Amino acid sequence: MKDSQAMRRDWNERAEENAYYWVESSRTNWDKEEYYRKGEEDVQRYVFPFFETKGISKEQLRQFHVLDIGCGTGRLCRALAPHVGSVTGVDIAEEMIARAKEDNADLVNCTFLQVSGVDLAPIDAESVDFCFSFIVFQHIPSKRIIRSYFQEMLRVLKPGGYAKIQVRGAPGKAPGRVVWFRGLDHFYIALILWKRWLPFPWIRRYDTVLGACFTAQELEGMLKHMGFDAIETTRETQRYLWVRIRKPQR
């Protein structure tokens, strides 16, 4: 089955089963208010400090068009909406988009759109000031698709526009400590220390939960080659590798 079909099928099933849990898996039974409050906390933690470091004022933010890739039920769009001009949330799963529209029907500056899962076709070129994605690329089972999304960001961002994106920075669920890994397009090879001392090679195919993983060096090289500037990576945890990038000014 093609990757995009598998991603859409799996995320639609997850949205039907328990959308809030599959978006934010720290609880199985979310109270709706608490779930959206956690979205505000995530935005306070990951988005606003970024604007501050870039010297973007609150007044400038009120003019911003923000794009949230893999928006789920609109948890982060909802938290961003009062501070920015407009937010567009895109997602591969129509069930997530339906839920996002329902939960955020009161917000006039939020739009939710379904996408193919490999590109940003419904978004106009040079229309976005800031692009964000959290806990999404870590589930995409192919590096080619992630590359395509970054290429699309270069198209949709305005010159000088920023993106802050989280990708998977380490293999998932290895049966021991990973001391080295190489992430390939559809699978990774890792050297594992089993029981802390026995080294053995481990090969695993990516899927729609344990998606493709990158090293910081590899990600930086790829984005530089594509033409982004101001590339900065930080590793928050093994899984959370963040990258901040800018589309060059003309």
Ligand SMILES: C[S@@+](CC[C@H](N)C(=O)[O-])C[C@H]1O[C@@H](n2cnc3c(N)ncnc32)[C@H](O)[C@@H]1O
């Ligand atoms: C763990 S949820 C996170 C949702 C949102 N970013 C948040 O933090 O509230 C992952 C979301 O990414 C979406 N997704 C997965 N693969 C995608 C793809 N290739 N393109 C767009 N969305 C995707 C899923 O449908 C799901 O809604």
